[in-house]
Amino acid sequence: MSDQDDIRNDVSRAEAEAAVRTLLKWSGDDPEREGLLDTPKRVVKAYADWFSGYAIDPDEYLSRTFEEVCGYDEMIILRDIEYESHCEHHMAPIIGRVHVGYLPKGRVVGISKLARVVDAYARRFQVQEKMTAQIANCIQRALQPQGVAVVVEGAHECMTTRGVHKRGVSMLTSSMLGTFREDARTRNEFLRFIETGRR
Numbered sequence: 001m002s003d004q005d006d007i008r009n010d011v012s013r014a015e016a017e018a019a020v021r022t023l024l025k026w027s028g029d030d031p032e033r034e035g036l037l038d039t040p041k042r043v044v045k046a047y048a049d050w051f052s053g054y055a056i057d058p059d060e061y062l063s064r065t066f067e068e069v070c071g072y073d074e075m076i077i078l079r080d081i082e083y084e085s086h087c088e089h090h091m092a093p094i095i096g097r098v099h100v101g102y103l104p105k106g107r108v109v110g111i112s113k114l115a116r117v118v119d120a121y122a123r124r125f126q127v128q129e130k131m132t133a134q135i136a137n138c139i140q141r142a143l144q145p146q147g148v149a150v151v152v153e154g155a156h157e158c159m160t161t162r163g164v165h166k167r168g169v170s171m172l173t174s175s176m177l178g179t180f181r182e183d184a185r186t187r188n189e190f191l192r193f194i195e196t197g198r199r
């Protein structure tokens with residue numbers, strides 16, 4: 001495919017590469033020096049990877065559900081789902097983990113699909129609160145369970161490598177829907193489970 005043919009969202013690959021060259025120049029370097037010649041191409045390729053989530057409809061991952069397995073109707077939790085995202089304010093990396101739980105009502109989903117939903121939302125420009133709510137709402141929409149719980153931990157590089165320069169700070173956000181919001185025992189059981197076995 002030629003550069004001209006590769007148009008996404010009304011922007012050609014050549015235009016995207018030119019924007020990277022502009023930033024390199026603005027930063028004080030020479031985009032024409034040997035070491036930087038292929039950098040715009042690499043950066044655009046990296047962007048296609050980091051922001052691949054826009055081309056994905058996360059709801060589709062959850063469209064294939066199973067009837068409750070052997071009548072299992074207790075809490076299902078997938079914890080420590082790693083993600084890489086970028087903050088929409090600075091386009092700086094956010095790196096962390098997501099813990100997802102739900103209490104099924106008749107339908108369950110393949111667990112890898114929950115991790116795919118996380119990735120689909122993470123690979124966009126994000127605000128952590130928004131990503132947290134998007135993941136919870138997506139599961140709620142698709143499975144109509146008794147409740148959904150999502151906890152997100154994130155280290156924001158816009159706070160560590162620039163600006164206020166605070167290392168080791170974690171942002172914690174949660175979205176509790178249905179029984180997880182209404183019933184403290186259910187919520188506490190989830191929170192206890194995601195801590196089980198940790199030092």
Ligand SMILES: Nc1nc2c(ncn2[C@@H]2O[C@H](COP(=O)(O)OP(=O)(O)OP(=O)(O)O)[C@@H](O)[C@H]2O)c(=O)[nH]1
Nearest residue numbers: 087088089090126127128129156158159162163164
């Ligand atoms: N609530 C929330 N804030 C975020 C997130 N990611 C980045 N931020 C914050 O967004 C804010 C943007 O503030 P501004 O004052 O417009 O930007 P800034 O001048 O670069 O601010 P500093 O980071 O304080 O230097 C900063 O406080 C960031 O820490 C996020 O996911 N959620």
Ligand SMILES: [Zn+2]
Nearest residue numbers: 087089090158
């Ligand atoms: Zn930021």
